[in-house]
Amino acid sequence: MKKRKDYFFKKAKKEGYRARSAYKLIILNKKYNLIKRNDKLLDLGCFPGSWLQASLNLVGKNGLVVGVDITPIKEVKDIKFINADITDSLTLEKIKIICNKFDVVISDLSSKTTGIKTLDVERSLELNEKVLEIADKILKENGNLLLKIFQGVNFQDFLKKVKLKFKFVKCHKPEASRKESKEIYIIGKGFLKQKSS
Ligand SMILES: C[S@@+](CC[C@H](N)C(=O)[O-])C[C@H]1O[C@@H](n2cnc3c(N)ncnc32)[C@H](O)[C@@H]1O
Incomplete structure (x- = not known):
């Protein structure tokens, strides 16, 4: 059955965003103040680009927005795009060439x-372990992190890991998330400089 086009879908179309998910970022940023003017921002898994569009509005002309995805995106003016898999070890080097x-x-x-919940949760955790690894290497001291994860059995252990790396950590399910979705966002503010890096 064809899904009803909801409020955020219509709003995105009207305001020129490539996806309704733009509002998840906008809402989260209003609440947690993650992205500031002139920031250098990295967006992992950025296709089709609505977070890139929203981020660009937030960092402004003197900021930098870099996006990574396995799927090529239609060009977004003023952003740098890397067509790569984040689990590939070369991807970090490609990012570092830009910033x-x-x-x-x-x-x-x-x-x-896949529809198999345990498998989807496991994959989401694997991807987010990689996100944390990349953030560890590339975030400035006091920098901020926002990630999406599907909640499952190992969620609390993952959350503990994030808590070791940031001064402030919070979980949030934004209004623009579909009610039936198991996705949750983790916000980490104030990256603590790692002794080994
Ligand atoms: C929900 S979409 C992102 C939507 C985006 N935030 C927006 O608002 O336009 C998730 C993206 O993660 C990407 N992705 C999944 N696994 C990936 C990987 N290993 N490396 C890079 N991108 C990946 C998918 O290709 C997909 O485009």
Whole structure:
């Protein structure tokens, strides 16, 4: 059955965003103040680009927005796009060629869902372990992180790991998320400089 086009879908169309998910970022940013003017921002899993569009509005002309996705995107003016898999070890090097340190890392990464909940949760966790690894290497001290994860059995252990790396950590399900979705966003503010990096 064809899904009803909801409020955020219509709003995105009207305001020129490529996807309704733009409002998840806009709402989260209003509440947690993650992205500031002139920030250097990295968006992992950025296709089709609505977070890139919203981020660009937030960082302004003197900021930097870099997006990574396995799927090529239609060009977004003033953003740098890397067509790569984040689990590939070379991807970090490709990012570093553009910018060595970022103020913010955001990730809306998700693999195609299989319908098998345990498998989808496991894949989401694997991707987010990689997000955390990349953020560890590329975030400035006091930088911010936003990531999406599907909640499952190992969620609390993952959350503990994030809590070790940031001064402030919070979980949030934004209004623009579909009610039936298991997705939740983790916000990490104030990246703590790692002794080994
Ligand atoms: C929900 S979409 C992102 C939507 C985006 N935030 C927006 O608002 O336009 C999730 C994206 O993660 C990407 N993705 C999944 N696994 C990936 C991986 N290993 N490396 C890079 N991108 C990946 C998918 O290709 C997909 O485009």
